[in-house]
Amino acid sequence: MSTTPSPAGTPAPAALVDPVTERAHALLAARLPGVVQAQELGGRHPWIRVSVTGLRDALRLLRDDPSTQLECCHLISGVDWPARKPGDKAELEVVYHLVSYALPYDAAYKARRGPQAKNDPWVAIKVRVPREAPEVPSVMDLFTGADWHERETYDLLGVRFTGRGFVPRILLPEDWPGYPLRKDWETPTDYHGIPIVPPEGL
Amino acid sequence: MSEPTRPTIPAARPPSLVSGGEPHHASVTPVGGVAEVHEQQPLVGQDLRTEELVFNMGPQHPATHGVLRVVIKSDGEFVQGLQPHIGNLHRCCEKIGESVPYYQWIPYVDRMDYLAAMCNEHIACMAVEKAAGIEVPERAEYCRVIVAEVQRILSHLFAMGVYGLDLGAFTPFLHQFREREKGLDLLDHISGGRLLYHYVRIGGVKRDFTQEWLDELEAFLAAVEQRLPEYNTLLLSNHIFQQRTAGVGVIDRSACVRWGVTGPALRAAGVDFDVRRDAPYGVYDRFEFAVPHGHSGIAGVVGDCFQRHWVRTQEVEQSLRIVRQALKQMPQGPVMGKVPKSLKPVAGEVYVRGENPRGELAVYMVTQGEDKAWRARCRGPSFSNIAVITETAKGTLLADLVAAIGSLDIVLGEVDR
Numbered sequence: 311m312s313t314t315p316s317p318a319g320t321p322a323p324a325a326l327v328d329p330v331t332e333r334a335h336a337l338l339a340a341r342l343p344g345v346v347q348a349q350e351l352g353g354r355h356p357w358i359r360v361s362v363t364g365l366r367d368a369l370r371l372l373r374d375d376p377s378t379q380l381e382c383c384h385l386i387s388g389v390d391w392p393a394r395k396p397g398d399k400a401e402l403e404v405v406y407h408l409v410s411y412a413l414p415y416d417a418a419y420k421a422r423r424g425p426q427a428k429n430d431p432w433v434a435i436k437v438r439v440p441r442e443a444p445e446v447p448s449v450m451d452l453f454t455g456a457d458w459h460e461r462e463t464y465d466l467l468g469v470r471f472t473g474r475g476f477v478p479r480i481l482l483p484e485d486w487p488g489y490p491l492r493k494d495w496e497t498p499t500d501y502h503g504i505p506i507v508p509p510e511g512l
Numbered sequence: 513m514s515e516p517t518r519p520t521i522p523a524a525r526p527p528s529l530v531s532g533g534e535p536h537h538a539s540v541t542p543v544g545g546v547a548e549v550h551e552q553q554p555l556v557g558q559d560l561r562t563e564e565l566v567f568n569m570g571p572q573h574p575a576t577h578g579v580l581r582v583v584i585k586s587d588g589e590f591v592q593g594l595q596p597h598i599g600n601l602h603r604c605c606e607k608i609g610e611s612v613p614y615y616q617w618i619p620y621v622d623r624m625d626y627l628a629a630m631c632n633e634h635i636a637c638m639a640v641e642k643a644a645g646i647e648v649p650e651r652a653e654y655c656r657v658i659v660a661e662v663q664r665i666l667s668h669l670f671a672m673g674v675y676g677l678d679l680g681a682f683t684p685f686l687h688q689f690r691e692r693e694k695g696l697d698l699l700d701h702i703s704g705g706r707l708l709y710h711y712v713r714i715g716g717v718k719r720d721f722t723q724e725w726l727d728e729l730e731a732f733l734a735a736v737e738q739r740l741p742e743y744n745t746l747l748l749s750n751h752i753f754q755q756r757t758a759g760v761g762v763i764d765r766s767a768c769v770r771w772g773v774t775g776p777a778l779r780a781a782g783v784d785f786d787v788r789r790d791a792p793y794g795v796y797d798r799f800e801f802a803v804p805h806g807h808s809g810i811a812g813v814v815g816d817c818f819q820r821h822w823v824r825t826q827e828v829e830q831s832l833r834i835v836r837q838a839l840k841q842m843p844q845g846p847v848m849g850k851v852p853k854s855l856k857p858v859a860g861e862v863y864v865r866g867e868n869p870r871g872e873l874a875v876y877m878v879t880q881g882e883d884k885a886w887r888a889r890c891r892g893p894s895f896s897n898i899a900v901i902t903e904t905a906k907g908t909l910l911a912d913l914v915a916a917i918g919s920l921d922i923v924l925g926e927v928d929r
Contacts, residue, residue, distance in 0.1 A: 491610070
């Protein structure tokens, strides 16, 4: 790589503010006051955290507004954040990566990209819900492709997507116990009499 | 495929076999009730009872390219609705990513899209490198591009050949597999594996190219370049192939964007977007290549099966260009950077996108300062690409459903991960 490397492990300098995330943040702050809860506009993974109630409005605005045009829901991921020390909130996080194919990307920003910088037009929108009652409104009607991603997030992490009816599992069998990507999940010893022996170290 | 010669069917039985030796002209002429039958229209609803039939296609159906089960509701030859069922090949790639150290996860990533293992490794390694701030030597970046583009050529050769097979053309499949075998040998000689390589490592690549290998690569490129027009003659300009694919399984831009369809299918819908050019990673910004995308100047409709196939043929040519440029530009130097024995990236996140032969592979990795990832989420392009079939195939013929699934070129290993 042509640019000087940063020392191992250090995040990218905060000065590199991502233009797309910055624009999305300004738009949300102006049009939907009170929805944005936290944000990080620079670095290698900029994100905006919105409230659960404002999620659908925020995603619809980002999709339809001509200044962002984040029309494609690229990926929905769930992340488990159990309480690791007393006083921590046990939460589940759902991350929506939205991508634009219509928006011409900022050439000036592209020019100063480095190995640590984000250089593509996507925005990460996060929501956090309590781990005991993880209910997130479905965005399937806004992004049709979110259907399977939501099913997978329910299947592996147990996030309940409301407003879309019954959410079937997608990868695991219908009668599979629990949600494997939760940090407190324990591999069952058998499934319908078939022994499950995890290899050493897993 | 040449036009099959039709066997000549005798118009009537030979006179010698007809009793009395007299030709029976009377039996040929429609008489009596025949004309009346034609007047009893419509037959549907009166004489013939029709009903909707729900049946399974797969999981062992050859045209589903793996263990995909599609439940089809059909009315005669027409698809009324369908629901794909996936998960038969679920191998917990993301759970394993959280359970094993970063180094040990990379070979598992190969198994997602087993026809594009080099591309998977490339992107997964980039995610870890970005999280840990590891610098990759320049020569290694070129090595990665070369093997990834060779892999793309092989994957597209496979896709094009098997697509012909789906539509009943056996010959192109055998021809394209001849070149594909040479390419697999090539990657075998550099990595030691035929399909799953683990050649791209965190911090660089495993081995440097030898002169013998580069000669072999040159021969492979020349062979593909020479044969490509032949393949195109066999399929693209084949009348039967055109009839089976043109205007069939149209996925337009709006459907692609709504469903998150990426890769050749997105470009066939007229979207001029390729991650390698528009959000370049590695050293892709140093090469000149075109991004073929569907348009009205070629046969078919923008976004149909024919144009998806056409995009793949053009991408093979562009990949050849990229490999040739990379070979010219490649500097001398080490192929492995300085990587700590115990990799513990600080808490943070990365999101890395890359262009796989089937679409955009993305890795969203959450790190927590441990030697394992907190979350290793992979976006398999086939996962989103196959979901669109529920919308596309509605109302089409059953035979066109096979054409549509084949043209999306899915790999079930990546759908289920």
